[in-house]
Amino acid sequence: MTIIPVQPGEPRRPDGPRDPGDAWVVAESGERYWGRFGAAGVLAFDPERGVLLQHRVGWSHFGGTWGIPGGALHEGESARDGALREAQEEAGIPDGALRARFASVLDLRIWSYTTVVADVVSSFEPVISDPESLALEWVPVDQVDQRPLHPGFGAAWPALHALLSVRPAVVVDAANVVGSVPDGWWKDRVGAAERLRERLSTWTARGVVAPGLGVGADLWYPPVSMVVEGAAREIADAVDERVEIVRASGAGDDAIVSETRRLRDGGFSVTAVTSDRGLRARLEELGAQVQSSGWLLERLG
Template identity: 60%
Template sequence: MDTAASSLPEYLRRPSGPRNPGDAWVEGERGKFWGRFGSAGLLVQDPAKGILLQHRATWSDHGGTWGLPGGALHQGEDAITGALREAHEEAAVPPENVRVLFTSVFDVGYWSYTTVAVHVVESFEPVINDPESIELKWVPANAVEDWNLHPAFATAWLGLRRRLLQHH
């Protein structure tokens, strides 16, 4: 490990290996995806602040892009529980401060990603809780597409934004 990385506190270093059985790649005819049991992310909308974006660690898949806090589901975990857990782990999103609006599923047959859209009912400030985030930022919904987004999130964003507008 290089000196700069070894001087970081343990919680800011890249994880050294899988932490649970879901932390693995799956491959098939439609590509390679993270999360043996699927993955989920939390689309957090605060009416006063905008959309919570996560600047992804450079060592992660499509590192350096912006996306949603989220990650691999645990075995037997439903997508809503997993997205809330991951967002709490990565950005200190308090699950009691949000209300689920809808879910959107991208499914390739052997793997799926669920976006769980939530509305903030009690304001909070996100906090980087693990090494998977470089930065967390509230971004106005009409400016999200101007950011360097994770390619899959960029593809899904306009449809997700339309659905968010229907819930106002």
């Protein structure tokens, strides 16, 4: 593997400072891949308008083809953060307009490319905000393969297309999870619930690798419903929009069943977390996959 930095005069982001990640990685066979630390891009999905595609300028790699906004990662930057940053830089996507759902990784060992599929949660019109785009268009899903696609995106599109209908979500029985570890939680139930909330926020933000949350993707960023009861209902709402605090007005088990049913009816595939056998049976009747509290705690690390 050889690293070739951007050369003077090479048309790469002339409007800003050069980042150490802006370099070509060259394989022994001679193929060149953009991004010293790998690269990432966003496939923005709007159920009504389709997916956002970028018509690549002629001087870019595979210029003239259609792909997704993306580019080289910065050193130490996560693929999710880098993909969203690049989407903002290349398509003018506003803050908060997208919510990452899953990521698919092409790992060539010497280099990797991560496609982050993100749902549009606030409608926007893309804006060509750097010189790498000839056009930005919302393309209906069934018309994507009619465009001359970037070879990498074209190879990935069938699998990505199939996953657009997969929507995992997680419902957590907070009392059961907190109560499974004898760490003094009974002295401060609100504090124990807050600690679990923060761990769940970190878990879903960095990407989840877990059975039961969908197939075909390398990482999922599922929304989490954390159901609290009793004194723990005094917990503050999560800052991270991916973790929602659901306060049980009555029995906690009934609130967990109700939240699972709501998500199921909304088209989500639900993984519920509890070690309560009676509750497990009720949740499985709704079609949810049920995992134990230990399963979750192991993944929270």
